[in-house]
Amino acid sequence: MDNEKSIERNKVLLYYNAYSGSGVFRNSLDLIIERCQLEGYQVVPVRAAMGMVIDKALSRINQEEFSRIIVAGGDGTMNLCVNAMVKHDIHLPVALLPSGTANDFAYYFELPTDIYAQLDIALGNKTTKADVGKVNDRCFINVAAMGTMVNVSQKTDPNLKNALGPLAYYLKALTELPQLHPIPVRLITPEQTYEEQIYFMVVMNGESAGGFRKLSPQSAINDGKLDVVAFRKMPIVEFGPLLFEVVSGRHPENKNVLCFQTDQLRIESEEDMETDIDGEQGEKLPLEFSVLKKRLDVFVSETEWHYDG
Numbered sequence: 615m616d617n618e619k620s621i622e623r624n625k626v627l628l629y630y631n632a633y634s635g636s637g638v639f640r641n642s643l644d645l646i647i648e649r650c651q652l653e654g655y656q657v658v659p660v661r662a663a664m665g666m667v668i669d670k671a672l673s674r675i676n677q678e679e680f681s682r683i684i685v686a687g688g689d690g691t692m693n694l695c696v697n698a699m700v701k702h703d704i705h706l707p708v709a710l711l712p713s714g715t716a717n718d719f720a721y722y723f724e725l726p727t728d729i730y731a732q733l734d735i736a737l738g739n740k741t742t743k744a745d746v747g748k749v750n751d752r753c754f755i756n757v758a759a760m761g762t763m764v765n766v767s768q769k770t771d772p773n774l775k776n777a778l779g780p781l782a783y784y785l786k787a788l789t790e791l792p793q794l795h796p797i798p799v800r801l802i803t804p805e806q807t808y809e810e811q812i813y814f815m816v817v818m819n820g821e822s823a824g825g826f827r828k829l830s831p832q833s834a835i836n837d838g839k840l841d842v843v844a845f846r847k848m849p850i851v852e853f854g855p856l857l858f859e860v861v862s863g864r865h866p867e868n869k870n871v872l873c874f875q876t877d878q879l880r881i882e883s884e885e886d887m888e889t890d891i892d893g894e895q896g897e898k899l900p901l902e903f904s905v906l907k908k909r910l911d912v913f914v915s916e917t918e919w920h921y922d923g
Contacts, residue, residue, distance in 0.1 A: 688714015828863025
């Protein structure tokens with residue numbers, strides 16, 4: 615990225631979700647605009663509205679006039695922006711102001727929680743590359759989930775999340791055990807085909823999802839690979855201890871967990887299976903996964919982020 619701001623690139627597109635994180639972002643909107651203006655940027659605000667507005671905005675912009683896109687919201691807001699960027703061939707670098715109930719993509723980059731520190735990064739000059747996952751015709755930044763527990767995150771009480779952190783998801787997952795039933799799936803990669811019966815599985819681009827910070831502890835967001843973690847059919851009495859291993863990131867060694875990496879994957883099943891993409895309702899099976907390698911440039915800390923991929 616050219617570090618010199620010129621008159622041709624003095625604009626910043628601010629894509630924000632006014633209701634993200636129970637609406638707390640709105641208190642920071644004026645601060646963000648003021649800071650951008652002090653840095654010499656003209657702010658072009660785009661308010662999130664079911665993805666249609668950002669799609670329309672990015673279909674019309676002249677990339678040569680913009681320095682970057684700042685996304686203020688959670689994973690769902692970022693997902694909508696990235697899908698529109700890929701659709702309209704937008705290659706501007708992206709800065710994150712995480713303010714959603716799920717900020718797993720931002721968590722991977724170790725972004726601070728303080729808005730002033732976030733703006734230092736968003737208006738800085740250091741970027742790193744990030745892959746984008748693709749499932750059928752939709753992109754995802756962090757995770758695609760499948761199976762009988764995909765909605766645990768949405769069902770977990772927000773007050774419990776704030777009080778207990780990841781333990782809240784563990785407790786909620788335990789209450790879902792009576793509804794568990796195994797689903798037969800065929801996982802097809804260029805190297806191997808797996809015939810499995812699973813309760814739940816994720817295809818990860820990032821490392822954390824649904825409150826589980828170490829769901830895919832070996833993931834790298836810019837290695838050109840997707841990390842597959844599938845929870846096999848098992849005696850229910852073994853499920854509770856396994857969930858505790860998931861909280862601590864020790865589950866990849868468990869015999870009831872299938873883990874592998876791939877850059878292409880097809881998932882088939884004779885049964886319907888609930889799916890989720892970055893926290894939103896997902897696609898119907900069969901699912902075709904691929905990777906848009908190093909598709910994004912993401913702003914990171916000048917001092918605390920050490921990967922230069």
